[in-house]
Amino acid sequence: MNYTEAVEYLDSCIGLGRRFGLEPMRSVMSRMGDPQDRCRAIHVAGTNGKTSTSRMAGRVLLTQGYSAGVFISPHLQTVQERIAVNGRDLTQAQFAEAISEVADTVVEEVADGGRPLTYFELTTAAAFGHFRRAGVDAMVMEVGLGGRLDATNVMSAEVAVLTGLSFDHTEYLGDTLPEIAAEKLGIMDPGARLVCGSIPSEAAPVVERKARNAGADVVWLGKDFGVRSVSPRPGGGWAVTVDGLYGSYENLELPLRGRHQTRNLAVAVAAAESWLEGGLDGERLRSGLSALSVPGRMELITVGATPILLDGAHNPEACSVLAKSLAEEFGSRKWVGVLGMMKDKDLETMVRHLAPHLDRVVATRVDYSRALSPRSIARRVRKVSDLDVEECKDPAEAVREACVLAGDRGRVLVAGSLYLVGEVRTLLGL
Secondary structure (H helix, E strand, O other): OOHHHHHHHHHHOHHHOOOOOOHHHHHHHHHOOOHHHOOEEEEEEOOOOHHHHHHHHHHHHHHOOOOEEEEOOOOOOOHHHHEEEOOEEOOHHHHHHHHHHHHHHHHHHHHOOOOOOOHHHHHHHHHHHHHHHHOOOEEEEEOOOOOOOOHHHHOOOOEEEEEEOOOOOHHHHOOOHHHHHHHHHHHOOOOOEEEEEEOOOOOHHHHHHHHHHHOOEEEEEOOOEEEEEEEEOOOOOEEEEEEOOOOEEEEEEEOOOOOHHHHHHHHHHHHHHHHHOOOOOHHHHHHHHHHOOOOOOOEEEEEOOEEEEEOOOOOHHHHHHHHHHHHHHHOOOOEEEEEOOEOOOOHHHHHHHHHHHEEEEEEOOOOOOOEOOHHHHHHHHHHHOOOEEEEOOOHHHHHHHHHHHHOOOOOEEEEOOHHHHHHHHHHOOO
16 A cells, blocks of 8 residues: 555545444454553643644653654644654655555454444554554654544553643533543543643542542642743744743743643643653753744744734634734734634634634635535624625635735734645645
């Protein structure tokens, strides 16, 4: 199987849909020799911030001399972005090899009466298999949806991370924050350490109770570790001092926009310390962070003379955080917003957060089955705001139109969906 065949194989499995339950995944893993059990792991769940925190945790471990495999989802542009070793995405050849191993195993599974795996299960299994071949010291695995029944949960992890909690995917995870917390905390293994980010007060009792029942140790952002000081760096990013669980790390340079990323860094540092069961070398941490990147998260680029900010905010909490970051880092000047969203999202609340920072909106549709049409987006935006809205059939047309509307001194914000951000990055040659 070459790379093109591997991608076609994965795409053929999209129609299988979501099938919750871990037994099929466990059976395939067993046939593969249980690669998920070959090294110690950090398991990352939460509503927002999972990808950033996962990438950061992998980077922190790398600065300390440990090889780290990081699995994230979804990808922005190419599927091999989901699997990285030591900060490098898989090559096409490596990805094809990883998928081939899983595909051959699934053929055996189905022949014996098992069911085929879904797209996400296949990529998760491929990550486990590749990390075994690469001989990594640590796996950092981002949960796809929820936690308890997520395909990544076939592994055991000594460190679990809950980046934060808010409302998203309520049709699967529950209608209340305690219910959502319970699902996400399904990744917490007996005796593990749970590293908690910003958790709403109504969910804290669930966290404490489940940790107590599992015999897990819980550490909290703002109580046991956190950000001591933070200041903006010229040109973007932050100078930050993190008080970890086992030491303090001063004057770290975080090359990412958005003050919330400093909190993600603190969570990642605490997770890495927990994996190491000790403190970090501050100098190595400081020098290694400069290479960190998280594409599509407040990523500022310039096309011609027009600044374009790409952010994958795709639920109300993420849009609220984005709105605060826009005000803090860019002041009162407004943006032309290019918005594309999925049908299952709370578009109205998302737009209410962003509207004060927008001059007008260009509505578009990404090439994805769950995407809203430009007309639907425009109609719903007009219901909750006074913004002028234009409709464009695809992201390429939308970005061109937004740049024209922005003019010589304007700027463009692309947000509402990671799929949209990925398409725009490809269009812009990133």
